[in-house]
Amino acid sequence: MDHSGSLVLIMGIAVLAPLLAHGVARWLPVPLVIFEILLGILAGPDVLGWARTGEVVDVLSQLGLAMLIFLAGYELEFDRIRGDTLNRSLWAWLISLALGLAIGTLLALGGGFDRGVYLGTALTSTALGTILPVLRDCGDLQSRFGKVTMAMGSVGEFGPIIAMALLLGGRAPARSAVLLVVFAVLTAAAVLWALRPKPPWFSAVIARTLDSSGQFAVRLVVFLIVAMLGLAQVLGLDILLGAFAAGLVTRLVLTGAAPESSAIVLSKVEAMGFGFLVPIFFVVTGIEFDLDALLSGGRVLLLLPVFLLLFLLVRGLPLWLLAPRDLGRTDRSALVLYGSTALPLVVAITTLGVEDGKMQPGEAAALVGAGMLSVLIFPLAALRLRSGAEGRTGTRTKPWAGGDESW
Template sequence: MSADFQAEPLSLILVPAAAVAAPLIADRLLRWIAVPTVVFEILLGVLIGPDGLAWVHVDGLVDAISQFGLAMLMFLAGYEIDFARLRGGPLKRAGAAWLVTLVVALGIGSLANHVPLDGAFAGLALTTTALGTILPILRDAGELPTPFGSLVMATGAVGEFAPIIAIAVLLSGNTPARSALILGVFAVITAVAVAFARRPRPGWVTRLIRRTLRTSGQFAVRTVILVLGTMVAAALWLDLDMLLGAFTAGIVAHLLLSGVPEAEEEVIEAKLEAIGFGFLVPVFFVVSGMKFDLDALLGDPGTLLLVPGFLLLFLAVRGAPAAFLAPAGLGRRDRGALGLYAATALPLVVVITTIEVDAGHLPSSTAAALVGAGMLSVLFFPLLAQRLRGDVRPPAAEGDRPRVNAESW
């Protein structure tokens, strides 16, 4: 095995063990408090990592799997988006709220750093929403098929996709003109992929999907993985972040499978979720915890005080515009819950701060405070949002699932 992919034997045990322990702990605590599993994945990663008990370090193999996990997280976030439900009001409102967030965040970042360009980079971390993280929470709470779920989905979709575009423009090191050209080329590639995905499938494709669905052939799953690899490769080839390719691949795959019979589509989705949430995504979050710079965070009381400050900024900069621009008919409690979901941030905060630290735009201690605030947002904001919303019944059995119309909002 190549030296770049040498693995510590203990990491091959402890990283999966942390992934297994996380839902067990979350389940045991459920009678007192509902904590997202991702929180325990990160905390257990910190515990076993270099700044915790130092049992394991991030080796080449585990880090590579973690990168696949991040790509799969973005893919599943894109796959969950149903633009037929989100078009119109929800998407327009979410876009307007994000633009307000962007202007305020870049302004705050510039003022805080006293260096406009570097501060703008730091401000990007305040514009994100962890759609991939809150999706399992919304699904488990039975929120996805509701009009409120459509609003959160639209807000989260913009909060994931728009910052990725901003990363490509501001953090790539390219000139604005070159960035616009590259994004234009990627948009053309995406349009071609979407047009192909929306074409009617020949009968033999449907038959092959059905015939291999429970055999070693797994034609549908292999095709989806090919789509993921192709879109990520296209993004990397154009010197864009792989997250843009992975997120777009999810959208394309959703369209590609839309013509598959419903029973087969549900099985394929279950297999994709098993690959993502059962294997790759937990590794990403555990490794994110292992990489967390706990020493830098705890070494300076001033840095530690930044954590609640950044947490409040997530609420003020990202959550408040989403809540304020919500539909007029939305109640105060639901409006507050929407703002809390919008302010939940973590994966892209990790990505943005990593890029900024590597480029010398951000001190490691400040990055740790931002990531720490992101972890607290994942821990507290969805819980508070669920409390504001109250009990939401899980979706009805297939065939009885209510149809919703969020477009009127």
């Protein structure tokens, strides 16, 4: 099938996936991304051979990943997770990084620290873009538990990005650190601009064009995304860092200049993301999965459950130990499962490792396969844990009213 036919098939899968998720939901609340990835594997070259990637599909897939991270950055409200929760999130990830680098170097089997960095960094990641729709759909996003999960997940998403920029960029760590500082300074300048009071005409134009062909706010959001992505690329940093920064800046701009319109604007951007770009990324992840390498047997197949357990150990254990004190045992267990869910950055890191000759294709397939299993198993287990606790108590988690330890 040619590239245009593959794109049609991918979009057909994107339409079919929510229908399957809706049909199965009466028995089991399976996350939508599971169907998107599995259907991508089924249509991919290792099974039916119907779909293949190409230049256009790859670009759309990268835009889908960037949109996922942008929406995660937009959803994150630092004024609600600062203080103790944010400090705990940072320390939990730093402990994960130390564990991951140590275990990754041991698993490298003579490949040295460089190879261990790829393995170890991948083990510290959290698929925030994957668990974000799950939290939103089950109504947990605005709860205390949801905010803590977002905080832990955000650090777990972008800590590895910074580690990749410092350790895997092919540059001296000192030069990479300088580039990160430059990016941070420019992002801070954008934040300061976003915080400045906007003239009355700015919010008036946003409100007046919400339902017209002008769509000023949506165009502004797209401009901010592209600008931050471009800035990250010019500095030689991962574009996901730019996408997340764009989400933060966009929230500040819209909530400051047009708070009454921000929810409508976000719904339009989400429609573009979750309705078009994001499903392409997840389907393409399934299409590009190296199923043959994984099923070849031997050490590669044995590594899959090992990596799955290591996600829980490296990422989950620090989350359990450093979760805020007001979370009960059930919520801590669910936090561990959500925080140990990993896929997008695992795909990015393993792809880079194979391209640089630091990882074997089979080893990368096992790590990606473990990430896929984490997406298949961990969010569903977390949902069942939380729904079981709510069924026993007869209540749902209360919305977070603000403050770091308040309800």
